Each structure stands twice: as C-alpha cells, then as structure tokens.
Amino acid sequence: MVLTIDDMSFGVGQNLTIAGKVKSDCNSFSINIGHGPDSIALHFNPRFKYNKDRKVIVCNSYLGSWGVEQKERDFPFNQDGDFKVEFSFSNDRFLIKLPNGNMIDFPNRSGDDKFKHLHVKGAVKLHTIEFRYTPPQCALTGWGISCTHLLVFLHHYKGKSQVQSASHSTGTLNHITDKMVLTVKDMTFKAGQELSISGKVKSGCEKFSINIGHDADNIALHFNPRFCYNGDTNIIVCNSNQGGWGEEVREHGFPFQHDEAFKVTINFNNEQFYIKLPNGTMMSFPNRHGDDAFNHFDVRGDVKVEGIKMK
Incomplete structure (x- = not known):
C-alpha cells in the first residue's frame, strides 16, 4: 500500500x-x-x-x-x-x-x-x-x-512566529487515537521540499492532526490544532514522538474555523520545521529527529482533505 x-x-x-x-x-x-x-x-x-x-x-x-x-x-x-x-x-x-x-x-x-x-x-x-x-x-x-x-497552491516563504513552550505534554496520548483520514506510507518528504495540505474542517471538529515521520509511532512533527480538547481551546499544539512524547510547543494564533477551508504548508531542514498557517503567519518547531527525509505522513480527525502537493 x-x-x-x-x-x-x-x-x-x-x-x-x-x-x-x-x-x-x-x-x-x-x-x-x-x-x-x-x-x-x-x-x-x-x-x-x-x-x-x-x-x-x-x-x-x-x-x-x-x-x-x-x-x-x-x-x-x-x-x-x-x-x-x-x-x-x-x-x-x-x-x-x-x-x-x-x-x-x-x-x-x-x-x-x-x-x-x-x-x-x-x-x-x-x-x-x-x-x-x-x-x-x-x-x-x-x-x-x-x-x-x-485548489492547491504552493508558496515560498521566510520568517516564523513566536511560540510558547509547555512544560509537559498535556493531553497527548501515547498513541494517536483520532479517526484516520489519510495515510501516505511511501511518499518521501525531503529537506528543502514543501508539502501543502488543503481541506475543510468539519462543523463538529474538536481537533485534528497532521503527522510527519518514519511511521505512526515515530513522529517528527505532530501538528495538532485544537478547537476544544482536554482543557485546550483554540490553540495549536506541536510535538514529536520518539519512543515517547516530548515537550509541547504551543501557538496561540489560531486561524482555523469550523466548516471552513484551510491550507497548511510545511517545509523543514535538519534543525527546524516551518509551518505556514492559513492566515499566512509562520510558526516553527524543532526537528528533534535531525533527519533530512521522512516517508510517513498522515492526517487524523474531523477534516476533509481536498489536496496534497509536494514540491
């Protein structure tokens, strides 16, 4: 597959x-x-x-x-x-x-x-x-x-937003249990490339996630917008999983809406992931794996994916 x-x-x-x-x-x-x-x-x-x-x-x-x-x-x-x-x-x-x-x-x-x-x-x-x-x-x-x-466009970009680090991984389970929407198991994503994901958030969505790594249990980037989940309201949580979840990074700028379209563009190098949000602002997350290629990508939660493009 x-x-x-x-x-x-x-x-x-x-x-x-x-x-x-x-x-x-x-x-x-x-x-x-x-x-x-x-x-x-x-x-x-x-x-x-x-x-x-x-x-x-x-x-x-x-x-x-x-x-x-x-x-x-x-x-x-x-x-x-x-x-x-x-x-x-x-x-x-x-x-x-x-x-x-x-x-x-x-x-x-x-x-x-x-x-x-x-x-x-x-x-x-x-x-x-x-x-x-x-x-x-x-x-x-x-x-x-x-x-x-x-429906899918790619953009080159510079800069990043200020983010806040959390002291522990609140509400992040050992395994992501959300409904799987999309899984790609052999689509190599390399440093210097851009990955664009567009779709629509469903009206009752509590949260969704975009996960990039080597497999479902070895995730370099867990990008997790939360509308209302486990005490979090309208916040983006990023984390990684290498045998256990790491320290969360939280972004309070939240440009997602129920029942509305979104587009997220991601690129990375050996040190950082850079994430362009739907409103054009940037956030970053450390590449804790330090790797320059990943072949696993999945989307989970109450969203419909309408387009994926890599450049």
Missing part, C-alpha cells in the same frame, strides 16, 4: 490528479476509487508484467465481485519514469487522461456521483494528489486548464 484516503470526497465536476514516479522493479500498480476496499467503482491497473499481461492497462470494478475487465494497449508508463494521471467522471463513465495526453474511458457501473475512498497500491512513489473543480460544461471535454480552478 502506498496511500489510503477514507474521507476525501471526489464528486462529479472535479478532476483528481495523481502524479509520481514508477519504481524500477514495478510489475504493476493500481489506483482505486470507490466507497471502500470492498466497493471499488474504478480499478485502474497499469501492468508491466503481471500474470500473462505485458504492458497493458486493465480497468475493472468490484461491486460485490469483479466485473468484466477492460484492457487498453496504449501504455505510456515506464519503469523508473515519472507519470501523471487525471481522473474525472459522470454518473455514466470515468474519463482517464494518461501521461501521454491520450484519453480512455470506463463505465461508472455504480452510477454514483460521489466517492470517498482512494487507494493507491504498488511500487510507485507519489508526490502530488490534487483536486480541481471543472464546470459541468467542461467536465468531459478534454480538461482544458482554462476550465479549471486549482
């Missing part, structure tokens, strides 16, 4: 772009869109060498059982090569834009107009997941840039 998103609504009128790099030993990989692992409306499966298939794209659906495969011989993927695939759909069909610009389509056998589950599996590394809104008249006609509005 490379990536799983369980609560990222993808609806008619949106485009989903997934970009990354195929690993040199990849035999096949898949992008699955649906309601869950047992309800897949689109199984998009490029196969370099799998069973008897050689350089073919297989599309299918799993709605209680696998349907009839659709095979596409146009195969613009290369091992150790970059790729970008774009998806759009209506109640009748999915449209898929391949890396070479050619289009293929696959019937929307579920007939649904919204899906919340996205799953990518196989020997690939991802660097971009983004949503764009496409007006209805443009949704199935070539996906011209003039018809789209990009």
Whole structure:
C-alpha cells in the first residue's frame, strides 16, 4: 500500500490528479476509487508484467465481485519514469487522461456521483494528489486548464512566529487515537521540499492532526490544532514522538474555523520545521529527529482533505 484516503470526497465536476514516479522493479500498480476496499467503482491497473499481461492497462470494478475487465494497449508508463494521471467522471463513465495526453474511458457501473475512498497500491512513489473543480460544461471535454480552478497552491516563504513552550505534554496520548483520514506510507518528504495540505474542517471538529515521520509511532512533527480538547481551546499544539512524547510547543494564533477551508504548508531542514498557517503567519518547531527525509505522513480527525502537493 502506498496511500489510503477514507474521507476525501471526489464528486462529479472535479478532476483528481495523481502524479509520481514508477519504481524500477514495478510489475504493476493500481489506483482505486470507490466507497471502500470492498466497493471499488474504478480499478485502474497499469501492468508491466503481471500474470500473462505485458504492458497493458486493465480497468475493472468490484461491486460485490469483479466485473468484466477492460484492457487498453496504449501504455505510456515506464519503469523508473515519472507519470501523471487525471481522473474525472459522470454518473455514466470515468474519463482517464494518461501521461501521454491520450484519453480512455470506463463505465461508472455504480452510477454514483460521489466517492470517498482512494487507494493507491504498488511500487510507485507519489508526490502530488490534487483536486480541481471543472464546470459541468467542461467536465468531459478534454480538461482544458482554462476550465479549471486549482485548489492547491504552493508558496515560498521566510520568517516564523513566536511560540510558547509547555512544560509537559498535556493531553497527548501515547498513541494517536483520532479517526484516520489519510495515510501516505511511501511518499518521501525531503529537506528543502514543501508539502501543502488543503481541506475543510468539519462543523463538529474538536481537533485534528497532521503527522510527519518514519511511521505512526515515530513522529517528527505532530501538528495538532485544537478547537476544544482536554482543557485546550483554540490553540495549536506541536510535538514529536520518539519512543515517547516530548515537550509541547504551543501557538496561540489560531486561524482555523469550523466548516471552513484551510491550507497548511510545511517545509523543514535538519534543525527546524516551518509551518505556514492559513492566515499566512509562520510558526516553527524543532526537528528533534535531525533527519533530512521522512516517508510517513498522515492526517487524523474531523477534516476533509481536498489536496496534497509536494514540491
């Protein structure tokens, strides 16, 4: 598994772009869109060498059982090569834009107009997941840039805000127990890169977190906006976990609102993480691991993630 998103609504009128790099030993990989692992409306499966298939794209659906495969011989993927695939759909069909610009389509056998589950599996590394809104008249006609509005942007920035350190880790559990929204297990985030996360806070959210590290129990940055949790009200708590939680850093500037969109941009070096908040202000947190690359990233809590991009 490379990536799983369980609560990222993808609806008619949106485009989903997934970009990354195929690993040199990849035999096949898949992008699955649906309601869950047992309800897949689109199984998009490029196969370099799998069973008897050689350089073919297989599309299918799993709605209680696998349907009839659709095979596409146009195969613009290369091992150790970059790729970008774009998806759009209506109640009748999915449209898929391949890396070479050619289009293929696959019937929307579920007939649904919204899906919340996205799953990518196989020997690939991802660097971009983004949503764009496409007006209805443009949704199935070539996906011209003039018809789209990009929901994810990246910014370069300088400076940081003043933060307050707490003497102990109040209210931080040994394990984060919030509902998982998104997990990325093989999307390397390196010093000097920027990671942008955009989404929407749900109306009843008490808190959510963005976690960056080596795995779920080895977290270099735990970024945790708290609306109302364990005595904290409208505060951002940052921490790290290396066999146990460290000292909290607290930021009282709180530019998050229930039922409103947000965007957070993060970069880092061996000494510090720098976090650009939705209002444009900066805060920092020490890179206590001292590492220059992390491959685990997750988002938890009552938020909907609408876009992720790395640069």
